[in-house]
Amino acid sequence: MGSTSHFLAEDKLREKSNYHGWKMSLDLTLKEQEVLDYVQDKIPKPPSNAPVAAKTKHNRAKVKATKIIRDSIDKCLGHTSPFEDLQGDLRQVDQHVQF
Numbered sequence: 001m002g003s004t005s006h007f008l009a010e011d012k013l014r015e016k017s018n019y020h021g022w023k024m025s026l027d028l029t030l031k032e033q034e035v036l037d038y039v040q041d042k043i044p045k046p047p048s049n050a051p052v053a054a055k056t057k058h059n060r061a062k063v064k065a066t067k068i069i070r071d072s073i074d075k076c077l078g079h080t081s082p083f084e085d086l087q088g089d090l091r092q093v094d095q096h097v098q099f
Helices: 016-034 052-071 082-095
Strands: none
Touching: 016 052
């Protein structure tokens, strides 16, 4: 898995004063990456009896969106590395995929 950073340092959320520009940039990035609808819960979580592929697609989209959001926030606000946090989440999703 390679780096999927979509944000330059100056585009990341650092303080209240850049919130609106950050939010617009974040929404555009989530839309470009086809995960905005997952974040906005417009695509409901598949039921427990749904095919594995449908559940995997949904879970991967949520993980991708979470990584994009975390990556868009400057480290000065105190969050940890998004890649390290999400590696475990992605492994859990991959465990459910049957090849």
